Amino acid sequence: MPLHYIPVLARKPGALRNGAPFREWELPVPIRRVWRKLERQPGGDRQMVDILSAVLTDGIDAVEAACAEALSHNVHSAGVVLNILARHREPPPPLTITTPDALKLACEPIADCNRYDSLRRTQNGKIRGNRRDGKAEALRNEGRL
Template structure:
């Protein structure tokens, strides 16, 4: 068993139900690439959060089949702003000055 799994096991076995969590983490290799699970365990240990939930979260982020970012869209001239809006913090200051019944 890789060292990262042993380290995680050491952390989990200190808590009630940790043995069950460890078995569930080890069983992830049946559904995911072993290297991806190992990477998720290593990242969880580096983050200082050696829990099953955190390992699952990292694993899903690593294996999520996200589409690559969409290319920027060249908007037609009719959709472009003719004048950029300016921030008006004076409106906020005016609202702060009003007294409302609580």
């Protein structure tokens, strides 16, 4: 498999169909099946080059498995194959971020969700609670708020 030609294909995807190095190219069966389906579509050369470019980063086995999975779902576009590859990649380890001492809280706040729950309780269209807000309550009772 002439992988060193893939950067050339990125610039001239039509070479994949007509180029001498690619005529006898032995591709794994799922990749070859995707290629046969793509070569009948406009822009299929470009899509196949995108799939083959993934061989350089993900390896031939991963691309072969992604093509097989795509074909099992009756799809064959480069976007689908590349999406399958991306979903199967190991996620990078999370970054460890240390908080500088100057930014650490000296006194952590205490959450009191009852304050918010009291805002949700209503009785006869009026908010219940032990707190009165004077002017706002007067406007509410007059129907202007």
